[in-house]
Amino acid sequence: MTVPSRTGAARPLTVVTGGGRGIGAAISRRLGAAGHDLVLTYLRDAAAAASVAAELRAAGAAVLVEQLDTTDEQAVARVFARAREVGALTGLVNNAGAATAVGPLVDNPLDAVRRDLDVNLFGVVACCRSAIPEMARGGAIVNISSAAATLGSPGTYVHYAAAKAGVEALTVGLAKELGPRGIRVNAVAPGTVRSGFHRDPDRPARVAATVPLGRAGEPEEIAGAVAWLLSDDARYATGTTVRVAGGL
Ligand SMILES: NC(=O)c1ccc[n+]([C@@H]2O[C@H](COP(=O)([O-])OP(=O)(O)OC[C@H]3O[C@@H](n4cnc5c(N)ncnc54)[C@H](OP(=O)(O)O)[C@@H]3O)[C@@H](O)[C@H]2O)c1
Numbered sequence: 454m455t456v457p458s459r460t461g462a463a464r465p466l467t468v469v470t471g472g473g474r475g476i477g478a479a480i481s482r483r484l485g486a487a488g489h490d491l492v493l494t495y496l497r498d499a500a501a502a503a504s505v506a507a508e509l510r511a512a513g514a515a516v517l518v519e520q521l522d523t524t525d526e527q528a529v530a531r532v533f534a535r536a537r538e539v540g541a542l543t544g545l546v547n548n549a550g551a552a553t554a555v556g557p558l559v560d561n562p563l564d565a566v567r568r569d570l571d572v573n574l575f576g577v578v579a580c581c582r583s584a585i586p587e588m589a590r591g592g593a594i595v596n597i598s599s600a601a602a603t604l605g606s607p608g609t610y611v612h613y614a615a616a617k618a619g620v621e622a623l624t625v626g627l628a629k630e631l632g633p634r635g636i637r638v639n640a641v642a643p644g645t646v647r648s649g650f651h652r653d654p655d656r657p658a659r660v661a662a663t664v665p666l667g668r669a670g671e672p673e674e675i676a677g678a679v680a681w682l683l684s685d686d687a688r689y690a691t692g693t694t695v696r697v698a699g700g701l
Pocket residue numbers: 470471472473474475476477494495496497498499501521522523524547548549550551572576597598599600642643644645646647648649650651
């Protein structure tokens with residue numbers, strides 16, 4: 454836990470789950486540059502989250518760092534309560550995700566499959582549920598889905614793809630449910646992006662040939678779409694999924 458450096462009443466305050474590494478770190482940096490105060494959560498890599506937070510604080514943002522397993526609903530509730538110490542919540546980026554079971558479904562142990570479903574779908578539901586009451590004056594939620602939600606990821610992780618499809622359905626439904634309360638809900642669906650997500654680190658390079666733009670994406674290329682969806686420029690956008698997948 455790190456105490457925030459200051460509170461800025463007029464600044465947006467956004468929770469980024471898994472905000473210390475990979476796509477989440479790029480989102481945190483991008484939002485920090487756009488003037489957000491941040492609550493960054495991490496699961497295991499405290500050092501990475503602390504390093505991103507130090508960078509953002511040096512640039513003037515108030516940043517709270519919290520350890521959080523998004524599948525633990527009580528821990529989720531605690532983190533959103535702690536966020537009140539920084540200010541009024543305006544944004545949530547449900548970025549935390551993982552695919553630990555990789556391969557054809559029949560070869561994957563069910564406990565690993567269940568864990569992936571929990572992290573990639575239940576965790577997003579739990580964070581939305583805790584964030585909504587904190588957004589009394591409106592806000593915006595961005596859920597990180599995946600191109601897998603529509604491609605299905607056969608032979609790799611169909612259960613993960615199904616969870617991400619669930620995230621996109623949640624995005625549509627919650628957008629309708631929360632529109633009248635001034636809360637927008639959107640998703641970003643990345644294609645293959647270079648990060649620590651891949652059990653096989655060569656995977657992004659290998660899939661490049663199948664991508665119309667000829668390469669894997671970079672975390673920063675996802676962050677821009679997230680920042681736009683959270684910004685006032687996207688004030689009429691809700692219930693949509695922005696695909697940032699190089700043409701896949
Ligand atoms: N990379 C891709 O090709 C790709 C493509 C499509 C979608 N996505 C999605 O993009 C998002 C970010 O992935 P990434 O590529 O940046 O992966 P990553 O580098 O592996 O980072 C995943 C992040 O999620 C956190 N995390 C994992 N399990 C968690 C849990 N149970 N509770 C809380 N936090 C948890 C990790 O925390 P620690 O730092 O503490 O480990 C880490 O910060 C995920 O939702 C992923 O499904 C990725």
